[in-house]
């Protein structure tokens with residue numbers, strides 16, 4: 001590794017993962033940063049205005065923090081397959097008394113406004129996932145003073161990110177909770193997280209953060225021993241009181257009846273890992289098509305949460321979910337810090 005990350009941000013060796021869809025409310029990022037790690041806000045699914053509100057709230061604390069953005073990929077989708085999926089969801093929608101929305105084909109058209117806001121209100125770090133952003137966006141953020149990170153899932157993706165000019169990569173293993181941020185074709189890495197970290201460290205000269213399935217401090221140590229400058233933890237924070245995890249998700253994480261995690265496209269059209277439930281089993285062959293499926297299933301998921309039905313909504317969780325505790329975020333940081 002040629003470059004080092006600043007000690008004041010990464011000295012604890014822990015980053016609080018951005019978790020869009022509720023968990024990463026400002027209170028969680030604040031608690032993580034206050035405990036000496038680096039907290040992240042999630043910019044995904046939010047309007048630019050809502051993100052600006054979160055950024056304002058965190059900035060007022062004077063603490064360092066990061067912001068994560070989903071990069072619109074605008075991949076071609078099979079519209080027929082998505083319309084057929086919509087028909088398959090209809091009986092469930094009827095049962096729940098929910099109107100299925102018309103498909104929304106475009107990706108996040110507020111990405112430019114979110115980026116513009118971050119260039120004016122510069123956080124300590126910005127991370128990107130789902131695709132590589134334009135090189136100009138990386139350069140502008142770095143010039144403005146932010147450290148820029150890219151989520152990658154292989155050595156090949158890490159090299160592409162390094163060529164783009166980022167300060168570091170977040171190496172995400174397929175054991176991770178939530179969406180899998182791969183952007184180049186190819187199978188997911190077959191070995192363990194620490195092996196993936198070693199492979200990426202051998203391929204690039206920029207710092208590496210390790211994410212995915214880290215349930216215990218021993219897992220974190222293995223990732224650091226393999227060369228990671230820090231670990232990025234998501235699932236470990238989901239049951240903390242500061243997280244905005246909805247009550248149905250929170251209860252399911254502690255419910256022994258949920259006994260495995262699996263990857264699925266059923267909720268959003270993009271591969272993500274969560275506690276396996278009936279929705280995932282019923283729609284195991286869902287087509288790809290992010291974010292069209294995300295918006296299509298959103299009212300169904302909201303109705304399930306309102307009804308307290310853990311089998312009708314996404315329960316994102318990494319493979320280490322059994323280790324996640326109901327404890328303050330500062331205690332999670334303390335357990336995993338170097």
Ligand SMILES: Cc1cc2nc3c(=O)[nH]c(=O)nc-3n(C[C@H](O)[C@H](O)[C@H](O)COP(=O)(O)O)c2cc1C
Pocket residue numbers: 017018019020021023042043044068128129151172175176177178179181211212213214232233234235236316317318319320
């Ligand atoms: C509920 C949830 C939401 C997530 N949302 C995001 C997100 O908005 N942006 C992102 O880059 N990663 C997101 N992730 C993935 C995390 O950044 C990280 O890779 C993952 O949590 C690490 O694996 P772990 O959950 O096993 O610790 C999310 C993960 C979870 C569990």
